[in-house]
Amino acid sequence: MVTLLPMCPRGTASGAAVYINSGAARSQPSQRPLLTGSGDHTAPHNRVAPDSEARIVALCQRHPTWSSNALHRCCGAHAPSPRTIQRIRARHALARLSKREAPVRLRRQLTPEIRERAAAILSDKPYLGPERTAWDLRNCDHISISASTIKRMKRKRRDALLPPRPQPNWRFYERHHPHSLWHGDFLEKVTLTDLDQTAYQLTLQDDYSRAYVFCDLFLYPDARTTIRSLIAAMRTWRAIPKALVFDNGPPFKGRLLSAFL
Numbered sequence: 001m002v003t004l005l006p007m008c009p010r011g012t013a014s015g016a017a018v019y020i021n022s023g024a025a026r027s028q029p030s031q032r033p034l035l036t037g038s039g040d041h042t043a044p045h046n047r048v049a050p051d052s053e054a055r056i057v058a059l060c061q062r063h064p065t066w067s068s069n070a071l072h073r074c075c076g077a078h079a080p081s082p083r084t085i086q087r088i089r090a091r092h093a094l095a096r097l098s099k100r101e102a103p104v105r106l107r108r109q110l111t112p113e114i115r116e117r118a119a120a121i122l123s124d125k126p127y128l129g130p131e132r133t134a135w136d137l138r139n140c141d142h143i144s145i146s147a148s149t150i151k152r153m154k155r156k157r158r159d160a161l162l163p164p165r166p167q168p169n170w171r172f173y174e175r176h177h178p179h180s181l182w183h184g185d186f187l188e189k190v191t192l193t194d195l196d197q198t199a200y201q202l203t204l205q206d207d208y209s210r211a212y213v214f215c216d217l218f219l220y221p222d223a224r225t226t227i228r229s230l231i232a233a234m235r236t237w238r239a240i241p242k243a244l245v246f247d248n249g250p251p252f253k254g255r256l257l258s259a260f261l
Helices: 050-062 068-075 082-091 112-124 130-140 147-161 223-237 255-260
Strands: 002-004 016-021 024-029 181-192 197-206 212-218 243-245
Touching: 050 068, 050 082, 068 082, 112 130, 112 147, 130 147, 181 223, 197 223, 212 223, 223 255
Parallel strands: 181 243
Antiparallel strands: 002 016, 016 024, 181 197, 197 212
């Protein structure tokens, strides 16, 4: 059985892997190729040779629009990784230029007269869609305008006439400490076959831990059942919650429960 140690022992050359076979250790050269330059020197395994880095820099200067992957493919199998080429570019402040040519003319903008005419049509005929409005301007007034521009103008006009609604102030019940908030409700109905009656499962859950602090079955639930359950949970956990969340069911409302809380 052969085991590969991830670290080289002291006295082993860098770039070598140590194998243990039947208790005997031997050193074998690593399969990872080293970056060697045209000279006799050899760069460390985590450094790029100076001549190899110079070739990468010259190639970046010759082809500033190429990506790091394209440079990696051009350099051959023993070239640095694309991420290393990116670091070399950043180290030598070699920016990558875009393949798209720079614009030679300014973008086309609508004149104030065209904007006023389009705004007048939108004000007179707000029921028309962008396609029909652009068709009318093109055929009646000989104004070339796209439907997307009409759509943006309609949206801007609508936002000016009807300002957006204010964001609602949501009230979140989530708590960040245990026993700060308890949820209570009757979850399941259980039929007791021996008594031929239906029992109701009352559950109290902690909001922070999502754990049950109380769970039991009751035949005739009412407000007194809820109070007894709260007292049992408080005695068990030795904690009093700061808030309780119930629905509007009969066991969770009334003067008795309000007086207890």
